[in-house]
Amino acid sequence: MIDVGSFFILGILLFSIGIVGMISRRNIFVMYMSVELMLNAVNIILVALSHHYEDLNGQVMAIMIIAIAAAEASIFLALFVMLFKNARSLDANFFELLKQEKHND
Amino acid sequence: MIESSLLGWVVGSVFFSSVFIMMISLFAKYNDDIPPSIYTVLGLGGPAVSLLCSIMIIYDFLQTGTGVHYKAFSWLNIEGFVIDASLMLDALSAAMLSFVSFVGFIIHLYAHAYMKEDPSYARFFSWFNLFMASMFLLILADNPIMMFIGWEGVGLCSYLLISFYFESEENVEAGNKAFILNRIGDFGFLSGLSLLFIHLGSIGLDFNSLEANIHLIPSSTLNLIAILLFIGAMGKSAQIPLYIWLPDAMAGPTPVSALIHAATMVTAGVYMVARFNFLYAITEEVGLFIAYVGAFSALLAALIAMRQDDIKKILAYSTMSQLGYMFMAVGLGAYSYGIFHVFTHAFFKALLFMGAGAIILLLHHEQDIKKMGALKNKMPFIYAMMLIATLSISGLPPFSGFFSKDAILNHLFASQNYLIFSMALLTAGLTSYYMFRLLIIVFISPSNKEHHLLSESKLINVTLFILSIGALFTGFINLPAFFGGNENYSLWLNLPDTHFHLSHTSELILLFINISVALTGIIFALSHYRQSSYDPSLGFLDKPIKNKFYIDEIYEYIFVKPLAWLSVFIVKVIDEKIIDSFIHTLSSGYQRLSYYTDVVQNGNVRYYALYMSVGIVCIFVYLGVS
Numbered sequence: 001m002i003d004v005g006s007f008f009i010l011g012i013l014l015f016s017i018g019i020v021g022m023i024s025r026r027n028i029f030v031m032y033m034s035v036e037l038m039l040n041a042v043n044i045i046l047v048a049l050s051h052h053y054e055d056l057n058g059q060v061m062a063i064m065i066i067a068i069a070a071a072e073a074s075i076f077l078a079l080f081v082m083l084f085k086n087a088r089s090l091d092a093n094f095f096e097l098l099k100q101e102k103h104n105d
Numbered sequence: 106m107i108e109s110s111l112l113g114w115v116v117g118s119v120f121f122s123s124v125f126i127m128m129i130s131l132f133a134k135y136n137d138d139i140p141p142s143i144y145t146v147l148g149l150g151g152p153a154v155s156l157l158c159s160i161m162i163i164y165d166f167l168q169t170g171t172g173v174h175y176k177a178f179s180w181l182n183i184e185g186f187v188i189d190a191s192l193m194l195d196a197l198s199a200a201m202l203s204f205v206s207f208v209g210f211i212i213h214l215y216a217h218a219y220m221k222e223d224p225s226y227a228r229f230f231s232w233f234n235l236f237m238a239s240m241f242l243l244i245l246a247d248n249p250i251m252m253f254i255g256w257e258g259v260g261l262c263s264y265l266l267i268s269f270y271f272e273s274e275e276n277v278e279a280g281n282k283a284f285i286l287n288r289i290g291d292f293g294f295l296s297g298l299s300l301l302f303i304h305l306g307s308i309g310l311d312f313n314s315l316e317a318n319i320h321l322i323p324s325s326t327l328n329l330i331a332i333l334l335f336i337g338a339m340g341k342s343a344q345i346p347l348y349i350w351l352p353d354a355m356a357g358p359t360p361v362s363a364l365i366h367a368a369t370m371v372t373a374g375v376y377m378v379a380r381f382n383f384l385y386a387i388t389e390e391v392g393l394f395i396a397y398v399g400a401f402s403a404l405l406a407a408l409i410a411m412r413q414d415d416i417k418k419i420l421a422y423s424t425m426s427q428l429g430y431m432f433m434a435v436g437l438g439a440y441s442y443g444i445f446h447v448f449t450h451a452f453f454k455a456l457l458f459m460g461a462g463a464i465i466l467l468l469h470h471e472q473d474i475k476k477m478g479a480l481k482n483k484m485p486f487i488y489a490m491m492l493i494a495t496l497s498i499s500g501l502p503p504f505s506g507f508f509s510k511d512a513i514l515n516h517l518f519a520s521q522n523y524l525i526f527s528m529a530l531l532t533a534g535l536t537s538y539y540m541f542r543l544l545i546i547v548f549i550s551p552s553n554k555e556h557h558l559l560s561e562s563k564l565i566n567v568t569l570f571i572l573s574i575g576a577l578f579t580g581f582i583n584l585p586a587f588f589g590g591n592e593n594y595s596l597w598l599n600l601p602d603t604h605f606h607l608s609h610t611s612e613l614i615l616l617f618i619n620i621s622v623a624l625t626g627i628i629f630a631l632s633h634y635r636q637s638s639y640d641p642s643l644g645f646l647d648k649p650i651k652n653k654f655y656i657d658e659i660y661e662y663i664f665v666k667p668l669a670w671l672s673v674f675i676v677k678v679i680d681e682k683i684i685d686s687f688i689h690t691l692s693s694g695y696q697r698l699s700y701y702t703d704v705v706q707n708g709n710v711r712y713y714a715l716y717m718s719v720g721i722v723c724i725f726v727y728l729g730v731s
Binding site for chain 2: 022023031095
């Protein structure tokens with residue numbers, strides 16, 4: 001029987017990897033994978049806790065997240081296709097449309 | 106007993122006609138099929154109804170002798186402090202009401218004839234009727250607060266009607282001048298009212314209870330109140346030092362000058378002093394002060410009027426001069442003589458203005474008397490009317506002005522204020538001089554100009570004729586004992602006059618002096634102007650008089666220029682240099698700060714994720730520590 005604490009450590013590790021990947025990588029695909037990694041880190045913790053407390057709600061929620069992540073994946077992929085078609089690039093630094101123009105007055 | 110609500114209708118009918126005219130004329134902007142005659146019906150109907158109501162009330166008052174009190178509604182009721190919107194008729198207000206409603210109606214008729222070609226006919230009558238309503242409110246007010254509403258109302262209408270032809274900037278400036286100088290006076294009036302309120306507000310502020318409780322106020326405060334209230338009268342009645350608006354007020358249409366700036370509004374100050382007679386009777390020093398202000402105003406105005414060329418400005422200065430007489434009278438305790446002079450003055454001065462207006466109309470709006478001349482044969486009727494009014498204002502028997510002016514002069518002499526008396530006497534001589542100068546230059550002196558006269562209006566002539574009867578005969582209602590009368594008007598007014606006894610001989614001598622002074626003025630005027638309209642020199646006084654003693658210029662330098670300089674200083678230094686620069690430094694500082702902080706907002710999503718995770722870490726650290 002593996003201790004529930006180990007699952008927590010695994011979840012935190014995966015989540016941290018996700019965050020670091022999200023922040024440090026410039027490729028949008030890798031960033032998306034990092035996001036998925038964070039989602040699944042949370043899923044692991046949910047399932048572990050669900051098992052620990054013998055309550056099915058956590059597992060239901062995990063299934064739910066997986067389903068939503070799948071739906072998300074299709075939207076993201078469509079988005080990336082459009083982005084690439086328009087900008088011919090998948091570099092996250094290239095997309096700075098939210099940045100404000102500097103002006104002096 | 107007559108229905109007391111008639112008193113409300115005196116005010117109400119002119120007020121409603123004013124409001125209706127205004128509403129209809131606004132409506133008429135979008136509808137072309139409104140006949141202009143509806144303005145005539147309303148504009149003349151309102152004053153006519155007021156006149157009828159006043160006649161009924163005054164007739165009843167003469168029969169029964171009991172005052173009428175009408176409470177329209179309770180205006181303020183705060184924890185026992187009540188101000189009623191109520192009107193009161195006693196002998197004093199009945200005396201004022203009688204000529205204001207009568208002369209007012211006649212001048213409305215005249216104004217109809219005078220203004221009927223004017224495109225702003227409706228606007229004129231709306232304001233003219235509003236003026237009548239305010240004036241009635243002022244006269245009939247039962248407490249000083251209602252009186253103040255009327256007081257402000259007439260000031261507002263005066264302003265509106267002076268700048269009636271607002272297309273010309275000069276007229277707008279004249280209106281502003283009148284309004285601002287009146288504000289100064291009104292500030293004094295309001296301060297006086299506030300002091301009254303502080304001391305007697307809890308007991309009741311209507312005139313009757315003020316009269317009963319005036320002794321509760323310490324006498325130094327009483328003097329202050331009396332002076333403050335009189336400052337209001339200085340503004341409204343154009344006395345030194347607040348008089349300079351009155352000559353400029355002649356920028357308004359002539360009916361306005363006749364009604365507002367000669368017969369009614371400017372006498373409101375005299376009426377106010379007479380109304381507060383219980384106050385002024387126990388503050389004799391202030392009374393003396395008032396009399397001196399009146400005397401100096403009368404003399405100054407008479408001097409200036411000697412060399413003015415604008416027919417309406419001459420009349421404006423003569424109005425100020427006559428108001429000076431009234432203040433001399435009320436200041437020295439002769440309230441009924443003051444009111445009597447107000448009464449007769451309303452007739453002959455309105456007649457003078459309306460005659461002047463008729464001449465101006467016939468001569469295509471020419472106001473310079475030097476450009477008139479030899480008009481006697483061209484307009485004999487107007488000449489006769491002007492002659493009656495001029496004789497009346499000069500104080501020659503049996504015209505009305507003689508009786509009122511003679512009564513005042515006798516009172517001044519009997520009160521032993523000989524300086525005031527001699528100034529008044531000198532003013533009387535100057536009055537007949539400058540009035541006959543006007544008359545002779547306009548009607549008699551030879552002129553080489555050809556005048557193309559317009560045709561005379563019948564309605565104008567009828568109104569002139571009616572007023573001339575007043576100017577001729579109203580003097581007889583206060584026939585003094587010397588002429589076998591009984592001073593019925595003074596008896597009826599029943600004001601707390603100070604009476605001085607004069608022996609029969611001294612009255613005779615005074616009568617002789619008064620008449621001979623007036624005649625001297627006339628003889629001088631005849632000898633100067635019968636042959637030509639050229640002004641003979643007055644020696645060292647010539648320049649100051651022609652330039653109105655530089656009073657306007659002095660005021661310009663003492664008050665207007667420093668104020669303008671102060672405004673510029675505030676704008677250029679305090680506002681721009683201090684306040685603006687502070688705000689600008691603040692805002693540019695924020696801008697510079699944002700220049701440095703907006704590095705974080707670089708639009709790159711990955712950095713946002715970093716900030717978010719740093720934030721979350723911080724929150725968890727904080728939660729973990731605490």
